[in-house]
């Protein structure tokens with residue numbers, strides 16, 4: 738997905754990451770409060786090297802989608818769908834994060850709605866999944882507002898920040914199960 742994707746917020750679009758986002762990426766991502774809600778692939782502290790590695794991954798995402806959340810021309814966070822492999826190729830892990838200064842303004846909801854809608858319309862995946870940590874109700878709310886349903890609580894499924902925690906599995910399903918082709 739290379740083109741710019743509008744959202745319901747006029748100032749906010751989803752667009753490919755660019756090398757010019759490096760400083761903004763480090764500024765927004767280098768935050769323990771963001772890291773605490775992300776999987777182990779999101780580093781802390783977030784160094785210049787981490788930004789370079791991320792920008793290289795995002796430039797060549799393969800079957801996955803990785804986009805910057807752009808507000809007024811600056812990258813303030815990221816959103817993506819990581820394609821599964823083999824029998825899970827039509828499922829993607831949906832994720833997003835936003836720099837703390839931008840929380841509470843409906844930006845993640847607008848971004849999640851826009852990307853999920855595009856994926857469904859273009860039949861890029863049959864199913865989107867997200868596992869939210871038990872201490873992250875704002876993200877559960879974002880997913881609910883973006884049309885995901887709460888499907889399960891996965892007890893003691895993850896270890897984060899010194900705790901064994903439950904995760905809540907959310908999914909948005911675009912295609913019914915049945916014969917393919």
Ligand SMILES: CC(C)(COP(=O)(O)OP(=O)(O)OC[C@H]1O[C@@H](n2cnc3c(N)ncnc32)[C@H](O)[C@@H]1OP(=O)(O)O)[C@@H](O)C(=O)NCCC(=O)NCCS
Pocket residue numbers: 770771772774775832833834835836839840841842843844845846847867868869870873874875876878879
């Ligand atoms: C989670 C995150 C993406 C939310 O972004 P955001 O732009 O602030 O979210 P929005 O403003 O679109 O919506 C947040 C919703 O959570 C609600 N909310 C906030 N605090 C809450 C709480 N303690 N309990 C329940 N709901 C809460 C808000 O009221 C809002 O819902 P509403 O519109 O129905 O009122 C952002 O905080 C973030 O990046 N956190 C760190 C990384 C992360 O958690 N990523 C997701 C991993 S699953």
